[in-house]
Amino acid sequence: MKKILCIFIVLIVLLASAGCVGVNGGQNTGTGVDNNTVQSSNDDKHHVLVAVFSATGNTKRIADSAAGILNADLYVIVPEVPYNEEDISYSTESRAIREQSDPTARPAINGLVPNPDKYDTILIGYPIWYGQAPRIICTFLENNDLNGKSLAAFCTSDSSGIEESLEYLHTLVPKNVKWLDSRRFPAEASGDDIRGWLDGMGLTAATVAE
Numbered sequence: 089m090k091k092i093l094c095i096f097i098v099l100i101v102l103l104a105s106a107g108c109v110g111v112n113g114g115q116n117t118g119t120g121v122d123n124n125t126v127q128s129s130n131d132d133k134h135h136v137l138v139a140v141f142s143a144t145g146n147t148k149r150i151a152d153s154a155a156g157i158l159n160a161d162l163y164v165i166v167p168e169v170p171y172n173e174e175d176i177s178y179s180t181e182s183r184a185i186r187e188q189s190d191p192t193a194r195p196a197i198n199g200l201v202p203n204p205d206k207y208d209t210i211l212i213g214y215p216i217w218y219g220q221a222p223r224i225i226c227t228f229l230e231n232n233d234l235n236g237k238s239l240a241a242f243c244t245s246d247s248s249g250i251e252e253s254l255e256y257l258h259t260l261v262p263k264n265v266k267w268l269d270s271r272r273f274p275a276e277a278s279g280d281d282i283r284g285w286l287d288g289m290g291l292t293a294a295t296v297a298e
């Protein structure tokens with residue numbers, strides 16, 4: 089009888105402790121989940137970089153606005169040899185036309201993106217030059233590790249669309265790059281136009297990590 093009582097007590101203790109482990113485990117897991125939730129909600133946020141090359145300021149203005157709306161980091165692509173007025177003139181002898189006619193041209197960039205691994209999403213802006221992105225954008229895409237990142241391009245132009253430039257840029261990045269909605273803006277695009285584009289990609293100040 090004493091033996092049975094002992095076994096009974098041991099069983100109760102075991103069950104209770106199992107319950108406790110469950111509860112403690114639950115609490116621990118709960119805490120873990122809470123921590124994870126905090127972390128994952130942080131991780132769920134996009135780490136966005138707005139990178140831009142702009143020769144006369146139009147695309148930079150769009151980039152400033154996008155970075156401002158998202159509270160995202162801005163990186164200005166500065167050419168090692170700056171473009172002067174003559175370089176970007178419509179003359180058939182200009183540096184711009186020479187570079188744009190040479191698909192292998194890769195003008196050097198002055199300075200690197202600080203902490204490039206930090207970003208999972210890059211919005212890359214440029215003016216359309218003879219239907220294409222300026223070759224310095226190719227330099228940027230080929231000199232940064234874009235594996236697994238999400239990318240969206242934005243451009244300004246007098247009238248050309250972004251499609252032709254995008255087709256070429258797609259060939260320069262790793263296959264596992266996820267392209268988001270790329271967009272052409274007129275130079276005078278409004279803040280609402282830019283916000284609408286970002287919203288459409290699920291990018292708002294609330295979904296972008298600080």
Ligand SMILES: Cc1cc2nc3c(=O)[nH]c(=O)nc-3n(C[C@H](O)[C@H](O)[C@H](O)COP(=O)(O)O)c2cc1C
Binds near residue numbers: 218219248275
């Ligand atoms: C060298 C050069 C080539 C251009 N080629 C085109 C073109 O093919 N199509 C177009 O619509 N606009 C073209 N433009 C106009 C620019 O895309 C437009 O002015 C743009 O907003 C300039 O942007 P930015 O101020 O950021 O440099 C060209 C401008 C330059 C300087």
